[in-house]
Amino acid sequence: MKISISCFLAGILFGGGLTLSQMINPEKVISFLNITGNWDPSLAFVMGAAVTVTFIGYHVVLKRKKPLLVDKFQLPSFKDIDTKLIFGASIFGIGWGIAGLCPGPALASLSFGGINSFIFAGTMTLTIFIFRYLSAKILES
Amino acid sequence: MENFSPVSASLGGAMIGLAAVWLMASVGRIAGISGILGGIFENNNNDKLWRFSFFLGLLISPHLIAMFDPSILSIKFTVQKPLLITAAVLVGIGTQLGSGCTSGHGVCGNALLSNRSIVATLIFMTTAIITVFVIKFTVGV
Numbered sequence A: 001m002k003i004s005i006s007c008f009l010a011g012i013l014f015g016g017g018l019t020l021s022q023m024i025n026p027e028k029v030i031s032f033l034n035i036t037g038n039w040d041p042s043l044a045f046v047m048g049a050a051v052t053v054t055f056i057g058y059h060v061v062l063k064r065k066k067p068l069l070v071d072k073f074q075l076p077s078f079k080d081i082d083t084k085l086i087f088g089a090s091i092f093g094i095g096w097g098i099a100g101l102c103p104g105p106a107l108a109s110l111s112f113g114g115i116n117s118f119i120f121a122g123t124m125t126l127t128i129f130i131f132r133y134l135s136a137k138i139l140e141s
Numbered sequence B: 001m002e003n004f005s006p007v008s009a010s011l012g013g014a015m016i017g018l019a020a021v022w023l024m025a026s027v028g029r030i031a032g033i034s035g036i037l038g039g040i041f042e043n044n045n046n047d048k049l050w051r052f053s054f055f056l057g058l059l060i061s062p063h064l065i066a067m068f069d070p071s072i073l074s075i076k077f078t079v080q081k082p083l084l085i086t087a088a089v090l091v092g093i094g095t096q097l098g099s100g101c102t103s104g105h106g107v108c109g110n111a112l113l114s115n116r117s118i119v120a121t122l123i124f125m126t127t128a129i130i131t132v133f134v135i136k137f138t139v140g141v
Helices: A002-020 A026-033 A041-061 A082-099 A103-108 A114-138 B008-028 B033-041 B049-066 B081-097 B103-113 B115-138
Strands: none
Touching: A002 A103, A002 B008, A002 B049, A026 A041, A026 A082, A026 B008, A026 B115, A041 B008, A041 B033, A041 B103, A082 B033, A082 B081, A082 B115, A103 A114, A103 B033, A103 B049, B008 B049, B008 B103, B033 B049, B033 B103, B103 B115
């Protein structure tokens, strides 16, 4: 129960940040990526502030032996820069550039973004499901 | 640059950062949306409740911010449905293949000074900017 409430609050804060910063608005995101047009640098401030707060916060939190509610911190252990990372990040960037939506805003906008939000979030989620399903199948065989 | 909004962008970014720090402090997890979403499709039922709790918060949160400024929820999509679907598929595949998105790599990974995340962020920012540029001169947004 504590875990659920805790994650719910994290979701509220996260989505609240996405909303306040207007990351949820594809038009705003596109005008940030449109550096040769009427450039709106706002989203650099979103990223800058988010990384700064997280950097300082992680520094304090990760000094502890374990998190407050579970036994251990789950940090990525894989360190190699492989073709999967490079290829995946490239493809993600193209998708982000086309629609102006990344996964967080796509889901956060579901209740007010109308049919377009449903189409995007639904297609993205289905793709992720199929990708995971096929990856697991390939690993099994 | 008439839409430049550095104050709300920085405040929103700081909230996203706080959410990431809180998620790490409480349940020891990286606040990466594509990872939290993808994990729902893994065969581990003990690992799902926290993910759904987070998403519930994410879904509700925009309406809490809208209590102060209802206009913030009037978002605008910049492309038509076929491109939106294409983008969603690319975001789905790209984030799973590259193990992260704007939040997992862009915020949390960069805050951990992870080489993989720094490379991924540079790549997806670059391909996104190029994509917006290309769309501007072909589709004409």
